[in-house]
Amino acid sequence: MEKPLATLRSATGVPTGRLAVWWLLASEVVIFGGLLGAYLMFRLGHPEWANAAAVTNTWIGATNTFVLLTSSFTAVLAHQAAEKGDGVKAANYLFMTIGGALLFLIIKSFEWYYEISHGYTITANGFWSFYYTAAGIHAAHVIAGAIIMGFIAVAARKGKELQRVELVGIYWHFVDVVWIFLFPLLYIAK
Amino acid sequence: MSEHTEHPTTATGQDAHDGEHHTNYFKIYVTLLVLLVISILGPEIGILWVTLVTAFGIAFVKAYLVIQNFMHLRPEKVIVKWMLASSLLLMGIYFFGVAPDVMKHEGRNWVNMAAMAVVERGIPLDGEHAEEDEHADDGESPGEGEEAAVVAETPFNAAQAYGTVCASCHGAAGGGDGPAGASTTPPPADFTSADFWAATNDERMFQVIKNGGASQGLSPMMAGWGVLYDDDDIRQIIEHLKTFRP
Numbered sequence: 001m002e003k004p005l006a007t008l009r010s011a012t013g014v015p016t017g018r019l020a021v022w023w024l025l026a027s028e029v030v031i032f033g034g035l036l037g038a039y040l041m042f043r044l045g046h047p048e049w050a051n052a053a054a055v056t057n058t059w060i061g062a063t064n065t066f067v068l069l070t071s072s073f074t075a076v077l078a079h080q081a082a083e084k085g086d087g088v089k090a091a092n093y094l095f096m097t098i099g100g101a102l103l104f105l106i107i108k109s110f111e112w113y114y115e116i117s118h119g120y121t122i123t124a125n126g127f128w129s130f131y132y133t134a135a136g137i138h139a140a141h142v143i144a145g146a147i148i149m150g151f152i153a154v155a156a157r158k159g160k161e162l163q164r165v166e167l168v169g170i171y172w173h174f175v176d177v178v179w180i181f182l183f184p185l186l187y188i189a190k
Numbered sequence: 191m192s193e194h195t196e197h198p199t200t201a202t203g204q205d206a207h208d209g210e211h212h213t214n215y216f217k218i219y220v221t222l223l224v225l226l227v228i229s230i231l232g233p234e235i236g237i238l239w240v241t242l243v244t245a246f247g248i249a250f251v252k253a254y255l256v257i258q259n260f261m262h263l264r265p266e267k268v269i270v271k272w273m274l275a276s277s278l279l280l281m282g283i284y285f286f287g288v289a290p291d292v293m294k295h296e297g298r299n300w301v302n303m304a305a306m307a308v309v310e311r312g313i314p315l316d317g318e319h320a321e322e323d324e325h326a327d328d329g330e331s332p333g334e335g336e337e338a339a340v341v342a343e344t345p346f347n348a349a350q351a352y353g354t355v356c357a358s359c360h361g362a363a364g365g366g367d368g369p370a371g372a373s374t375t376p377p378p379a380d381f382t383s384a385d386f387w388a389a390t391n392d393e394r395m396f397q398v399i400k401n402g403g404a405s406q407g408l409s410p411m412m413a414g415w416g417v418l419y420d421d422d423d424i425r426q427i428i429e430h431l432k433t434f435r436p
Contacts, residue, residue, distance in 0.1 A: 026276070029274060038288075051315045058230065069226065073215065125313055183249070184245035189241070
């Protein structure tokens with residue numbers, strides 16, 4: 001089957017698909033950077049937020065950090081398998097990564113359910129609106145990543161489009177990196 | 191069809207990654223987990239700089255490890271690094287351009303009264319929430335319990351309110367010489383001046399503090415604070431103002 005020219009050509013020396021993922025991430029840096037930067041400014045200007053931050057459960061945050069780090073690990077193993085041309089193994093690792101994404105979301109749902117039912121809603125105060133906005137946009141990225149990984153894993157199982165395993169991996173690690181910063185900002189700094 | 195004609199991009203991709211094939215991913219993963227444990231335990235000690243280093247310093251180390259070893263940014267072409275660097279630079283400009291206005295609540299010629307009011311109002315601690323919730327909970331929604339907690343847990347302190355909200359204009363010692371009042375015309379009332387006390391009375395002051403200077407034909411630069419303070423609070427503030435009276 002013929003592939004579109006853009007997939008084959010690589011004027012920069014970086015494969016076009018990968019370059020596109022980096023462009024995507026460059027724009028994500030601005031989205032998350034803007035949000036976290038704004039949070040930081042408010043947090044430093046509002047000492048009283050410490051009392052709100054004290055409510056967040058460090059252990060839940062830590063567990064989710066562990067889950068995401070592990071899913072990043074399986075994502076990079078999928079990439080390694082794809083490089084060796086082993087589509088089935090790559091797909092299996094991707095499914096494990098998706099499992100990590102789901103576990104992350106389940107834990108997050110319980111956490112939010114508990115917090116919301118105790119009156120800590122997005123309108124409670126500045127801290128909580130940042131909390132839900134930042135973690136919510138991040139969770140949306142987790143959901144999107146899990147869906148895309150599902151498609152790529154199904155294709156990879158048949159040995160198709162193995163280069164995409166690396167591409168979705170790069171995106172996934174970025175989602176992990178964002179959480180690495182969200183964790184101390186929302187859970188540890190009391 | 192060979193792998194190479196089918197996936198030319200993979201072939202090019204692997205060129206860039208030569209030499210990276212032997213990264214020991216497991217070792218990096220274990221390192222990340224160890225760092226995670228440190229970043230949780232460090233802040234438990236409760237020393238500020240230990241918290242900052244273990245929580246935020248380690249976040250940067252973890253991010254660096256993931257970016258270099260899992261995302262393989264290191265062997266990537268330099269154009270990618272420039273792309274990411276320009277995004278970060280834009281972030282930096284944004285942060286340092288906006289931060290002074292957001293982080294500070296007053297400057298030479300301005301005061302952010304809303305922000306000051308929020309700081310002043312505070313947020314009750316969780317423990318206090320919980321206790322209060324138990325008393326107020328019977329059938330009530332959690333939101334209402336929380337409201338009750340806010341009111342019950344922060345007894346009004348007129349001197350403190352004056353210090354955080356009014357002093358920026360009226361001066362810490364009531365002399366009308368606060369930094370934010372330096373450029374208002376007319377200047378903020380000078381509570382240490384006998385003339386001021388001769389010209390006003392409790393009722394007028396009450397109206398001005400509650401509904402703003404404009405309500406009494408005075409300058410609108412003196413905003414109304416009725417939203418923040420109830421009538422009783424305002425009476426307490428007026429008593430506090432009288433401590434400046436000569």
